Amino acid sequence: MNIEQARFHMIEQQIRPWEVLDSQVLALLAEVKREDFVPTAHQLLAFADLEIPLPGHTHPSQCMLCPKVEARLLQDLDVQAHEKVLEIGAGSGFMAALLAHRAQQVLTLEIEPRLADLARRNLQHAGIYNAKVFEADGSQPLGGELAGPFDVIVLSGSVAQVPEALKALLKVGGRLAAIVGQEPVMCATLLTRVSESAWRTSQDWDTVAPRLQGFAEPSAFRF
Numbered sequence: 001m002n003i004e005q006a007r008f009h010m011i012e013q014q015i016r017p018w019e020v021l022d023s024q025v026l027a028l029l030a031e032v033k034r035e036d037f038v039p040t041a042h043q044l045l046a047f048a049d050l051e052i053p054l055p056g057h058t059h060p061s062q063c064m065l066c067p068k069v070e071a072r073l074l075q076d077l078d079v080q081a082h083e084k085v086l087e088i089g090a091g092s093g094f095m096a097a098l099l100a101h102r103a104q105q106v107l108t109l110e111i112e113p114r115l116a117d118l119a120r121r122n123l124q125h126a127g128i129y130n131a132k133v134f135e136a137d138g139s140q141p142l143g144g145e146l147a148g149p150f151d152v153i154v155l156s157g158s159v160a161q162v163p164e165a166l167k168a169l170l171k172v173g174g175r176l177a178a179i180v181g182q183e184p185v186m187c188a189t190l191l192t193r194v195s196e197s198a199w200r201t202s203q204d205w206d207t208v209a210p211r212l213q214g215f216a217e218p219s220a221f222r223f
Contacts, residue, residue: 003035003046010034010047010067018068019205022075028101029071037094037122038064051210054092056114060210061089061157069188069207070095073154073177076190076204079103083151086169088138089212093119095156096131106131107146109138111213139214141165150174157212158186167191167199179209 011029020026035046042052052064064070074095079085079102087096090110096119100106108131110116116135123131134146138155142148148169155162155178162178170176170193180189180203187203194200 006047007034010049014049014066014068015071018072020068020071020075022078024102025071025075028074028098029067032094032097032101033126034067034094036126037092037097039092054115055118056112059112059213061212062091062112062115063210064091064094065156065209069179069209070098070156072188072205072207073156074098074102076188077152077154077175077177079152084148085152085154086146086148086150087154087156088166089156090119090133091115091156093122093126093131093133095154096133097123097126097128099152099154100128100131103152104130107134108132109134109136109142109146111135111137137214138166138212139163139216142169153177155179155212158209159212159215160217162189162191163215167193172196179207183208 038046039055045052054062083103085099085103085106087108090108096106096108113135116133120133149171150169151171151174153176158179172193174193176191178189179186181187185206186208188205190202192200
């Protein structure tokens with residue numbers, strides 16, 4: 001496989017047609033070596049338009065999201081160099097790597113110990129030192145430096161709804177991106193905290209992503 005050609009085709013044939021037109025985001029996707037965050041067994045799929053399972057895959061969330069989904073979330077969040085970011089669902093560390101190139105600091109949570117270790121190794125190998133991996137469940141109350149406040153929060157997976165506890169970790173002016181809803185259609189949701197008690201919501205595109213572990217599901221309706 002010609003890696004650079006495959007990377008070029010990923011950007012031009014998958015990501016750009018998905019309305020990812022921010023030149024900084026596109027340049028970042030050309031710079032950060034996605035193949036270094038992909039398990040060896042799936043190297044040939046590094047630039048494919050699909051989710052890639054990660055080692056010890058026992059839950060749907062244990063995967064890398066499609067490149068176009070990662071790129072569109074990154075574009076929506078418009079991370080700035082002075083900002084502090086919280087990611088829920090580190091996976092292999094690739095999204096954290098992208099975020100770290102834009103942000104001052106990234107704290108990323110991973111519920112699976114094996115994947116937390118993988119993300120740490122991958123980020124270190126990539127020479128990224130402003131991203132810190134925590135073995136933690138993002139659906140539970142967070143303390144210490146994980147209690148925020150944050151300028152940006154991103155959920156690298158889907159949830160039925162965004163928990164109020166995560167929204168509360170945002171600074172005023174902060175943004176939270178998540179894929180929200182139920183299959184077969186979910187909405188990429190961007191929440192902006194406009195005051196201490198108010199949020200603005202936009203849902204500009206549809207997609208589907210695996211559920212993050214631990215987050216509540218709505219009760220099934222019964223007659």
